[in-house]
Amino acid sequence: MIDFKALETLVWVATLRSFHRAADKLNTTQPAVSQRIAQLEAEIGARLLERESRQVTPTEAGRHVLDYAERLIRLRAEMLHGIADRSAIRGTLRLGVAETVVHTWLSRFVERMAKAYPRLALEIEVDISPSLRQRLIAQEIDLAFMLGPLGAPHLKNRPLCTYPLGFFASDSLGLPAGRLTLAELGAHPIVTFSRNTRPYLVIRELFSVSGLPPVHIHASASLATILRMAEDGLGIAAIPSPIAAEKLTAGELKRIDTTVQLPDLDFVAAWRATPDAATIEAVADLAGAAAAG
Numbered sequence: 001m002i003d004f005k006a007l008e009t010l011v012w013v014a015t016l017r018s019f020h021r022a023a024d025k026l027n028t029t030q031p032a033v034s035q036r037i038a039q040l041e042a043e044i045g046a047r048l049l050e051r052e053s054r055q056v057t058p059t060e061a062g063r064h065v066l067d068y069a070e071r072l073i074r075l076r077a078e079m080l081h082g083i084a085d086r087s088a089i090r091g092t093l094r095l096g097v098a099e100t101v102v103h104t105w106l107s108r109f110v111e112r113m114a115k116a117y118p119r120l121a122l123e124i125e126v127d128i129s130p131s132l133r134q135r136l137i138a139q140e141i142d143l144a145f146m147l148g149p150l151g152a153p154h155l156k157n158r159p160l161c162t163y164p165l166g167f168f169a170s171d172s173l174g175l176p177a178g179r180l181t182l183a184e185l186g187a188h189p190i191v192t193f194s195r196n197t198r199p200y201l202v203i204r205e206l207f208s209v210s211g212l213p214p215v216h217i218h219a220s221a222s223l224a225t226i227l228r229m230a231e232d233g234l235g236i237a238a239i240p241s242p243i244a245a246e247k248l249t250a251g252e253l254k255r256i257d258t259t260v261q262l263p264d265l266d267f268v269a270a271w272r273a274t275p276d277a278a279t280i281e282a283v284a285d286l287a288g289a290a291a292a293g
Helices: 004-016 019-025 030-044 060-083 106-116 129-137 182-186 198-206 223-231 241-249 278-292
Strands: 091-097 120-126 143-147 155-169 190-192 217-219 236-240 264-272
Touching (some): 004 019, 019 030, 106 120, 155 278, 223 241
Antiparallel strands (some): 143 264, 155 264
16 A cells, blocks of 8 residues: 555655755655655556656656645645644744835734744744745745745745835935935935845846936845934935835935836745645735735
């Protein structure tokens, strides 16, 4: 009789392209993984995986078995999530978060998670969206709240929220009244997110218009640093509007009206489309509700 655990092991070896990484995922040893695959191949009567190269790849027979195995695992995950008490779901969910989310609705999400999944621990890491995408693909995190959408293979997206990008500055900068042109904005340093992030690339492209003098763009991975620099009159912050809300209310920053239209920033929940992702998808839905308020 074919062992369900052996089918699950086959799926993860094929997904991760590695016996070692599959063993880590399944919280077992590499010899145990090899033994399960060997037993499954003996039961099926065919070689299921090619082990000659550095990356493990399924054979033709292996692809056929994988198709059935993935469906079985997906159905089991959906069944368990559908009928099980959510308070009984346990483990650790590795969550990557863009800093904009940290400063807006992450606390609300964590509170709702604690109520819905009291035994599911969150391991939260804050990073820029390009790094979160790489870490998601590399299996280093399970779920990411980040700028999107993502077009990478085997990744799923769920829209979370959209924030407008805006310019904000301190009165101490002495900006003229009225709507400012690019040239008037560019007379001062622009402070925004790290290089290779979408806001940074948007700002760089915006000020690359022919005829404008060179513009100094200061990049930082810390929103607190960006806000402090703008508050101290060291530059004009280019950040999502909700981030500046408290500073606007306190009168420490003001929104700068401009003749240019900045794009909106779309945030998504992203995760790998694996057969056992039912709980992760439910958590992504919970994040959507938290983002909406």
